[in-house]
Amino acid sequence: MSISQAAALGIAIVALLSTVAIFALAWRREKGSATVGTLDKVARTARVRRPAFVSSATADEEQVVDEAGVAEEPPGPPPAPKVIELTEAEFGETRRQFLNRATGVSFGAFLAFFGITSLAFLWPRLSGGFGGKIDAGTVSDIKDAIFQPDGSIEPFYVAEAKTYVVPFDESLIGETDFDGLDVVVEGLTGLWQKCVHLGCRVPWCSSSQGFECPCHGSKYNAAGEYDSGPAPRNLDRFALEVVDGRLIINTGSVRDTPRATVKTVPYPQGVNCL
Ligand code: FES
Incomplete structure (x- = not known):
């Protein structure tokens, strides 16, 4: 194997190893950080949903009388969703984590593509053809x-x-x-x-x-x-x-x-x- 082929093969191997390391690191961080999932859930819950319909009828208008002539209590409005306040810092942290993960995945994908392409380029040379x-x-x-x-x-x-x-x-x-x-x-x-x-x-x-x-x-x-x-x-x-x-x-x-x-x-x- 020539020096240039050995160098290209070395680069490909380093790229693949780097990719594996990045994914392994990301996986460990994901697993070790309970905060990320918690914050995501909190952020989702924090959206305040308004009731789809609010009745304008008065309690008297909706009063129902049973067979014995006793007035029944009308059903009340649905309970409001629980609102949890998040600080600016908590929202900022979540965004940073998302961007960090997106950057890591993009970089890892690039390295994987580069490594696989290099190996594909070298493969015929290692097994025959010009260069072998x-x-x-x-x-x-x-x-x-x-x-x-x-x-x-x-x-x-x-x-x-x-x-x-x-x-x-x-x-x-x-x-x-x-x-x-x-x-x-x-x-x-x-x-x-x-x-x-x-x-x-x-x-x-x-x-x-x-x-x-x-x-x-x-x-x-x-x-x-x-x-x-x-x-x-x-x-x-x-x-x-x-x-x-x-x-x-x-x-x-x-x-x-x-x-x-x-x-x-x-x-x-x-x-x-x-
Ligand atoms: S390429 Fe210049 S003499 Fe052959």
């Missing part, structure tokens, strides 16, 4: 595709890895900056197609047997070693390994090296494309 390990095929098939009958080469392009697989003379590696790096296995190395100047895709030039960038003219030989132009270093390459005869390109591990002082392949070997 990619199976380029068997070493023998790759070499058959690279070496041409006339002695020239054609890079084996792995689109999913954005990589040109090219030959590398391992007998010369001790004289280069690739010595000690995991970028050469079984006479092959994997070049990232991206120009190290400003990132254009660098095409292969069959006639010159090198890579020539159309954007600003940087040129590299068949091993991706710097030849000329504004590029600051050799073409970057990925860590390689061979598993059960298959070449595995780890596109999550990029290796960069300074401009080559010792070239392992002559360049140009014919007419340049640029």
Whole structure:
């Protein structure tokens, strides 16, 4: 995993943990504070409801006489609701608690969304695709595709890895900056197609047997070693390994090296494309 992927994964995990912590804190405060519920109930009760209908009839008009001729007492008005006075401070406290909770929930939702989105973005990289390990095929098939009958080469392009697989003379590696790096296995190395100047895709030039960038003219030989132009270093390459005869390109591990002082392949070997 590259440094940027590790950093993004770390941010996502921190965001998720923060979200869980915020919700846990809010839940504990909610549980531990009996005052909040009490105040809410009090506030609701404090609304003074007026009776829907107040009779204007007098007691005499509504007097009812039973069979024995004895006057019955008319029903009285319904009892008035109980009014509880709240102070300004109590109402203010309730509003603050509501706003605090709303802010906490909004922030937690944002962090959760950010964390889940980050994990979704990283997931394909952790399980395959560019940014992870990619199976380029068997070493023998790759070499058959690279070496041409006339002695020239054609890079084996792995689109999913954005990589040109090219030959590398391992007998010369001790004289280069690739010595000690995991970028050469079984006479092959994997070049990232991206120009190290400003990132254009660098095409292969069959006639010159090198890579020539159309954007600003940087040129590299068949091993991706710097030849000329504004590029600051050799073409970057990925860590390689061979598993059960298959070449595995780890596109999550990029290796960069300074401009080559010792070239392992002559360049140009014919007419340049640029
Ligand atoms: S991007 Fe390739 S030379 Fe500038």
